[in-house]
Amino acid sequence: MKVILLCDVKGHGKKDQIVEVSDGYARNFLFPQKKAVAADAKATNELKNKEAAKQFRIEEDRKAAKALADRISGVEIEIKMGHGQDGRLYGSVTSKDIAEELKKKLSVDIDKRKIVIKEAIKAYGKYDVEIKVLSDIGAKFVVHVHE
Secondary structure: OEEEEOOOEOOOEOOOOEEEOOHHHHHHHHOOOOOEEEOOHHHHHHHHHHHHHHHHHHHHHHHHHHHHHHHHOOOEEEEEOOEOOOOOEOOOEOHHHHHHHHHHHHOOOOOHHHEEEOOOEOOOEEEEEEEEOOOOOEEEEEEEEEO
8 A cells, every 4th residue: 555654654654755565554554643644646736836936935945046146146244343551452353253244244144153253253354254155156245444
């Protein structure tokens, strides 16, 4: 009997897979525990629609991430920092500071964990910084630290 798994079943398959199991196993174990449903035409169509909707959401998220990366790419943000008597910064510029400045300048919310700083920013100057919007979509921009 062909069934659609509603959750991962060890030894048979993962959620939303259509698998062939014995009739007794399906009726006596999978169906009563709500781990599977019969793979009739209606259930199969629902599964296909669900997968199509998931793919559509993934594509929409990729488009939004690409648009955000294009918007951020090449931007130069300025961060004003105080310094001590020897000209060194008080503390350092963190990804949180950069995320707040991006929010002020471009009105975009960026998670500070997505900002990649190659070396610690502990002096005045210009630094190249990268944002990983998605695992394969990123944007590079410049952070200018001044008094």
